[in-house]
Amino acid sequence: MNVVLDRVSVAVGGRTVVHEASLRVESGRFLGLVGPNGSGKSTLLRALYRVLRPHTGTVRLAGDDAWRLPPREVARRVAVLTQESGTDFDLDVLDVVLLGRLPHHGGFGGDSARDLALVRRALERVGASALADRPFAALSGGERQRVLLARALVQESQVLVLDEPTNHLDIAFQLELMRLVGGLGVTTVAALHDLNLAAAHCDEIAVLRDGRVTALGPPDDVLTPEVIHDVFGVRAHLLRHPVGGRPLIAFSDDTPVVTPHQEHTP
Template sequence: MNVEIEDLHVGYAGRDVVAGVRLLAASGEIAGLIGPNGSGKSTVLRTVYRHLRPAAGRVLLAGTDLRSLTAAQTARQVAALPQERGSDFELTVHEVVAMGRTPYKRAFAGEDRSDRETVAAALAAVGLAGQGARRFAALSGGERQRALLARAFAQDPEVLVLDEPTNHLDVRHQVELLTLLRAQRRTTLISLHDLNAAASLCDRLHVLHAGRLVASGTPREVLTPRLLAEVFGVRAAVTDHPLTGDVLIAFDHREAPSTAEG
């Protein structure tokens, strides 16, 4: 399922925080949103999972305007892992993950065998097999992150919207998460601060700066020394990863950035 964002404008307190953004996540593609803090990444993603209503522009799912769908119809197609995540659920891990089945249930309907199997598979996918009986509030930050990702998987969506999903994860679980997302091959919109992770994971990158889209393309097309200096304010060399051949960014931690390099 394609996700297209057309001329998106979102404002707070009378000013645009996102202005004229156009971007695409093609069917089965992982599209990354990168940019400095405050560049508008989370705001764009919130419009896709309907937490925000844009002042202008459209979000299209397979060519259908998101605003023409009911909340239930959207929930069957789009699952989100936002940055603002609850941590005080007085629920078990299984119960939290089972919330992902809600769009498919009638009011007050109980959990059936298919739901239980889906929840178990989602927990196993994120490395929490056998942990369903634990209290969600007792989990570590990284475990909560993985449980909430399992909830998104249990929703069985066409589209995943993930806002900084590697936050709170140690290196091993970051690598496992990125490997899992590649294997899923669902249409995915994801924001990441780790540019090397974005280069490795994403088929396409969209760069936001001050609420505007400033570059789009493959990681190799987008992640140039000039862009890294101009947008992120860092001096860096771009080379090939010795193990994977992906783009690898080597940051200079000693000198100020220069925008003169191409």
């Protein structure tokens, strides 16, 4: 299922924070959204998964305007893993993951043997089977993140939206999550802070700056030292990963601390 954003502008708190953003993610491709804090990544994603209505532009899922589709249909098409995904559930882990099946049912009580089998399998895939009967609220940040990924997996959607999915995760599970998501074959849009994870796993990268898409393309074309310096205000060196040759970015701390909006003096 392809995802197309066409000149999407979104305002929050009376201020436009995403300006005419256009993106196209082909079916099964993985787009990474990178950019400084406050550049509008989460806001753009919220417009995509139908939480914040753009004031101009369109979001299309397989050609259909996401804001004209019934919310349940969007929930069937798009699974979301965000930072704020329900940290206040008063439910056991198994039930939290079962919530991912809701878009496929009329409400609670529709859990079938297939649903439970999907939930068990998803918990296994994210290495969280042992947590199944624990209260969700009592889990660590990384354990919660795994469970919420399992919830997204059981949704069996064709589009996956991830907002800083590797937050809280140990390095092994960061890599596992990216590998797992990359192997699902679903269209994925992920806001990522780790440029090396983005370079290693994304088919394409969109760089947001002040709510505008300033660069878009394959990691090799986009994650250049020039773009990184321009957007993040840090000096970067482009290396090659010894295994596979993907871009590997090393940062130097010999640049003065500046915000990307300030003038840089050479």
